[in-house]
Amino acid sequence: MGNKNPQQKLKIELDKLTRQLAIKLANGRCEHCHSERVLQANHIIPRTVLGLRWDVTNIVILCRKCHLYWWHKDIIGAYEWIKNIRDLNWLKRRRAIIENRKGNPDLKMIKIYLEQQLRGF
Numbered sequence: 694m695g696n697k698n699p700q701q702k703l704k705i706e707l708d709k710l711t712r713q714l715a716i717k718l719a720n721g722r723c724e725h726c727h728s729e730r731v732l733q734a735n736h737i738i739p740r741t742v743l744g745l746r747w748d749v750t751n752i753v754i755l756c757r758k759c760h761l762y763w764w765h766k767d768i769i770g771a772y773e774w775i776k777n778i779r780d781l782n783w784l785k786r787r788r789a790i791i792e793n794r795k796g797n798p799d800l801k802m803i804k805i806y807l808e809q810q811l812r813g814f
């Protein structure tokens with residue numbers, strides 16, 4: 694942990710804030726089965742698309758069970774489900790814009806935004 698550069702540290706911090714916010718938005722429950730146990734933040738569009746890594750609209754909160762035995766196993770079922778609770782067209786448009794823009798997102802601004810959102814609860 695001690696030898697991570699400030700940029701990496703900030704990214705890990707943003708992951709934590711995003712997860713916290715996404716869990717709050719999901720009322721502390723798995724969005725699929727409503728369990729409160731072992732919640733995980735799963736990205737709809739891969740987190741390698743940096744501009745969407747810390748965007749809660751790109752995250753679905755699932756319990757470990759739903760994540761491992763449903764989300765990754767029943768791909769078609771999961772897609773049918775997620776398209777009813779998230780705007781996938783919006784996410785795809787955002788992805789296209791981000792990939793065209795090339796530059797890196799402003800991590801400090803994202804942090805300020807996430808902290809502000811979390812204070813709103």
Ligand SMILES: [Zn+2]
Pocket residue numbers: 723724725726727728755756757758759760
């Ligand atoms: Zn679940």
